[in-house]
Amino acid sequence: MSDCIFCKLASGEIPTNKVYEDDTVLAFHDMDPQAPTHILVIPKAHIASASEIDESNSTVIAHIFEVIAKIAAENGFENDFRVVNNCGARAGQTVHHLHFHLMSGREFTWPAG
Numbered sequence: 001m002s003d004c005i006f007c008k009l010a011s012g013e014i015p016t017n018k019v020y021e022d023d024t025v026l027a028f029h030d031m032d033p034q035a036p037t038h039i040l041v042i043p044k045a046h047i048a049s050a051s052e053i054d055e056s057n058s059t060v061i062a063h064i065f066e067v068i069a070k071i072a073a074e075n076g077f078e079n080d081f082r083v084v085n086n087c088g089a090r091a092g093q094t095v096h097h098l099h100f101h102l103m104s105g106r107e108f109t110w111p112a113g
């Protein structure tokens with residue numbers, strides 16, 4: 001997707017503050033953090049939202065959760081984090097490239113928002 005900001009971060013066309021990277025997944029700090037730790041974890045391949053996950057592209061989703069666990073463990077918050085996905089405008093999705101918010105460092109209320 002040539003006009004997708006997260007595709008440009010994933011390809012390296014636009015530099016970002018990387019936390020983790022491998023062939024299929026990139027994690028980087030959110031530019032407008034909502035918690036002391038606020039990392040975005042994305043598939044490098046463009047998937048517009050969680051509603052577009054299917055059997056053809058879901059392998060990376062399992063890997064994303066492995067990466068989330070690894071980042072949490074390496075940063076000492078393995079039992080103290082929230083993962084959020086916003087799907088669709090009404091749920092708060094503003095960037096239409098699938099991403100998981102990995103947040104830690106404060107208390108979170110429930111239900112969210």
Ligand code: 5GP
Pocket residue numbers: 005016028029030031032033040085086092093094095096
């Ligand atoms: P959404 O609202 O779609 O669930 O989350 C999008 C998130 O991406 C927001 O938290 C926003 O701050 C973050 N974001 C948007 N554009 C950029 C960017 O260019 N760089 C970084 N690091 N974060 C971004």
Ligand code: ZN
Pocket residue numbers: 001004005006007008045046047096097
């Ligand atoms: Zn994209």
